[in-house]
Amino acid sequence: MLTTNTIQTVLKPNNRSLAFDVERITRYGERIMASYPHLDRERWYRGVLGKLRHSAVQAADITQASIMTALELVTKEEPDWKFVAARSLLTKLYKEAALHRNYKAYPDEPYGDFNKLIKKLVDIGVYRADLLEAYTPEQIRDLGEAINPTCDETFDYIGLLTLAERYLATDFENRTMELPQERYMIIAMYLMHREPAERRVELAKEAYWAMSNLYMTAATPTMANAGKKVAGQLSSCFIDTVDDSLEGIFDSNTDIARLSKMGGGIGVYLGKVRARGSDIRGHKNTSSGVIPWIRQLNNTAVSVDQLGTRKGAIAVYLDVFHKDILSFLDLKLNNGDERMRAHDIFHGVSFPDLYLEAVEQREEWHLFCPHQVKKIMGWKDAKGRALGLEDFYDEKQGAGEFREKYAEAVANPDLPRITLPAIDIMKRIMKSQLETGTPYMFYKDAANRANPNKGHGMIYCSNLCTEIFQNQSATVIEHEELVDKDGETRIIITKTPGDFVVCNLNSIHLARAVRANVLERLVPIQVRMLDNVIDINNIEVLQAQHTNRRYRAIGLGTFGLHHLLALEGIAWESEEAVTFNDNLYEHINYLAVKSSMGLAQEKGSYSRFKGSEWENGRYFEDRDYTTGNRPGKFVTTEQWQELAEAVRVNGMRNGWLMAVAPNGSTSIIAGSTASIDPVYELLSYEEKTTYKIANPAPDLSEKTIWYYKTAFRLDQNWSIRMASARQRHIDQGQSFNLYVRPDIRAVDFLNLHLHAWKAGMKSTYYVRSQALTVEECESCSS
Structure with a gap:
């Protein structure tokens, strides 16, 4: 029998007080540890009571003592204490939801009326009205009955804490309203609310089954935003291709800012932007290259944060044959000219097979300005649009258009270039990776050869997390005009949308x-x-x-x-x-x-x-x-x-x-x-x-x-x-x-990269070193 001579009163959140009864803690412990008979209950009881040292304690303090004691007991030998801690946290969430939604939470029936929850949160502007418009009260009642509270027992403590802190809906005073299984059901209902009426409920139940049993997870934006009346959207990441024009560059920056504001992670391909020292409208040596535009994107990432919670996440990509590649590789280093650095940006390099062959064979490599290539080489597509080296890839291993066009460019004496050993660029890449974890590696030929939509476009780079490979093209501003209509003057900007x-x-x-x-x-x-x-x-x-x-x-x-x-x-x-x-x-x-x-x-x-x-x-x-x-x-x-x-x-x-x-x-x-x-x-x-x-x-x-x-x-x-x-x-x-x-x-280290390329990989993400901490992309957490 456990005893305590210190605690006399327990203060409840509704201004009630109860005489402290150690037997209540004993029964509580038996309930949350029922599935774990191998764990030492006596150690847990002693730990809880040891943390309660005042004559009057809040009920929340007892719950917190229960959680902390269980967490302190987690070891490699006894990992199941993390589930005991989760049961205590669940109890806390159940009681908070019951208090704020005005129902009684019993251990065997901890969830309240689902219909009332939806109505309440729609009324106060937390949930979208679509939920009430798409489903009848009877259907919502049916879906509420399909909620299975026992699925909450699959969470360990960190998992439940993460779900509660980041995803569960609260009211505007940040009070617990929604419980874990209700979050899953709301996501299911929202994702199915446009399905045919006769199948809508059935499909929502099926989606709930998949999520509630943790057979799958939705992406972070969907988890956080589905069914909620918030500014965020449901997609995870985006990739933009920047046109080589002042309008295109600034227009792209605006689009990236708008997506960052909505919580999206962004990849940006800059391989079409002219290099430093290139001409602008015939004026020689006037271009400042890609680095200033990357610094502008860096400022966007910092100043336009994601839903007010964290700075924006942007990755920029450049081809290994671009004339600015050497300064690009130094972007995140901590030494050198700060005017050429962008510490808050992530970067990736696009590699054709030919470059990696040159690294293996210790051959020279040539760097070109994409603008000069288009102007001097005169390559055109079927629609008469100018093409650069970035617009080609090798259709087969060891043969294809890219290496043919690259050879033509190298053979043209009128085309300016920088020439250096291919291995020197790779050394710079590996140095940056060991210091910063990036650049990411994008194997362009492998990605395009495996593209199921190659007849419709080109893949130039990947996204912030190197798992997305889809057709890309730049959005082009065609013209602007003044239009007078109904006594009002408007400026109409016409764009041709890219992929x-x-x-x-x-x-x-x-x-x-x-x-x-x-x-x-x-x-x-x-x-x-x-x-x-x-x-x-x-x-x-x-x-x-x-x-x-x-x-x-x-x-x-x-x-x-x-x-x-x-x-x-x-x-x-x-x-x-x-x-x-x-x-x-x-x-x-x-x-x-x-x-x-x-x-x-x-x-x-x-x-x-x-x-x-x-x-x-x-x-x-x-x-x-x-x-x-x-x-x-x-x-x-x-x-x-x-x-x-x-x-x-x-x-x-x-x-x-x-x-x-x-x-x-x-x-x-x-x-x-x-x-x-x-x-x-x-x-x-x-x-x-x-x-x-x-x-x-x-x-x-x-x-x-x-x-x-x-x-x-x-x-x-x-x-x-x-x-x-x-x-x-x-x-x-x-x-x-x-x-x-x-x-x-x-x-x-070099051989690992060569192995990945030869093995048919399309990309590699971070290089993780024991001495290095890198930031994760929140949006792509799925």
């Missing part, structure tokens, strides 16, 4: 969904959710809205790969892991293609399906899906052949389907490992203002610990091999990090 890339993301929780054998049910509802985001979302930048609806691109991703491998007893550094990745991602891709084809039957194809690799069947042939005698672990050649024919006949709803994002915060909510990354530490720590929270690797046990070799101890070549096996099945890309030690030899 302004938008990515819409969600992700499969591999460790839960694969082991529960629910992929066949899960992927179709995920694809529908993503497709609906396209129609629901209202993007302020009209060319982005136009591109989003023209290609209807989505990014189905995954997280929890290392978690799944550990549960399956598969070592990261093994042929078994490589084969497992190959089979698993082929299966997911098959289900995604089938789902999008099914939606095309139901709702129609994306407008650019005709002329795509989907239509002509090359998408399937190039990946060896429909040819040869494949082993067919999950999908047979015959199944692929049938699907390819169905796609030809019925079309595809979405121009791109898969993209594996970093999944930082949402993988934390789901209690799993991030994205395709190995676990960082067996016991890591999340830092809060006054304390650290221990976070053991998921499902850490005597069995799984042997399969949780940590990131910096792993041979990165095995990680590259697994990524290569996956890449064939991912029509866009993957946020693939390299983990290196600070003392890595330069030749070994």
Whole structure:
């Protein structure tokens, strides 16, 4: 029997007070630890009482003591204390919601009236009125009854805390109103609210099933904003292509500012902008190059923050043959001329195969100004528009238009250039990566060869997190004119919209969904959710809205790969892991293609399906899906052949389907490992203002610990091999990090990059060193 001689009174939030009863804490402990009989209750009781040292304590203090005691007991040997802490936090949330919504929260029925919640939050302007317009009171009551409070028990403490602090709806006094399962149901209802009335409720329940069981997570913007009457939107990232004109540069900056304000992460391709020292309207040596424009973007990132919570996130890309590449690579270094630095920006480099061949063979490399190339070389497209080197790629490995045009440029004595050893640029790249984690690496030829919409455009770069690969083109201002109408004068600006890339993301929780054998049910509802985001979302930048609806691109991703491998007893550094990745991602891709084809039957194809690799069947042939005698672990050649024919006949709803994002915060909510990354530490720590929270690797046990070799101890070549096996099945890309030690030899570091390129990777994301901390992209957390 526990006793205490100190505490006499418990002060409740409704101005009531109760005599302190230690037996209440005992019963409370039994309830929150019921699923964990192996944990030492006596240690927890003593810890809680030891933190309550006054004669009168607030009820909230007891809850906090309960949480902190459980967190202090978390170790690699006893990781389940993190779930006990989560149960205490749940109790706190249940009581707060009940108090603010005026209902009683009983342990076995902690949720209140769902209909009343929606009405209340619509009335005060927190929820969108669409929810009440699309669903009848009876339907909302039905959906409320489908909410399963026991699903809250799947959260660990950090996951629940992250969900509560970042995503759950509050009133305008920041009081808890919405509970975890209500957030999932609201997202489901909102994403399905434009579906046919006869199927709307059924589809909302299916989306809720997927999210509430943590078989998947929605992207951060969707998690935070769906169903809410807020300024934010539902898409994660955008990519702009900047035109080589003063109007184009400033217009692009304005668009980027507007998207940053709405919470989007942005990639910017600057490879068309003329280099420093180039001519402007015939005046020689007058261009200041790309660096001043990047500094302007840096200021935009800092001054136009994301919904008032964090500075904007912008990545800029430049080609390795651009004349400004050397100063570009120094952008984030901490020494040198500060007028040539942009510390708040992220940067990436676009590489053709030919450059990396030159690095391997220690050959010279030539840098050109894109404006001078267009003016002197005179290359034109079918519509008579000037082309630069950036507008070509090698259609085959070792052969293609880029290397032909590059050779022509090198052979032209009238074309100015800078010539230097190719390896010297690579040395600068690796130096910057070890100091700052960037630049990102974008392998242009591989990306364009695998593009299912190559007949309609070109991919110049990736996004902020290097997982999005879609057609790009610059928006061009055609003309301005004064118009008098109804006694008023207007200035009409006419633009030709370019392909302004938008990515819409969600992700499969591999460790839960694969082991529960629910992929066949899960992927179709995920694809529908993503497709609906396209129609629901209202993007302020009209060319982005136009591109989003023209290609209807989505990014189905995954997280929890290392978690799944550990549960399956598969070592990261093994042929078994490589084969497992190959089979698993082929299966997911098959289900995604089938789902999008099914939606095309139901709702129609994306407008650019005709002329795509989907239509002509090359998408399937190039990946060896429909040819040869494949082993067919999950999908047979015959199944692929049938699907390819169905796609030809019925079309595809979405121009791109898969993209594996970093999944930082949402993988934390789901209690799993991030994205395709190995676990960082067996016991890591999340830092809060006054304390650290221990976070053991998921499902850490005597069995799984042997399969949780940590990131910096792993041979990165095995990680590259697994990524290569996956890449064939991912029509866009993957946020693939390299983990290196600070003392890595330069030749070994170079060989990792060459291995990634030769293995068919489209990009690499951060180079993570033990001595380096890098910022995550919040928007791409899915």
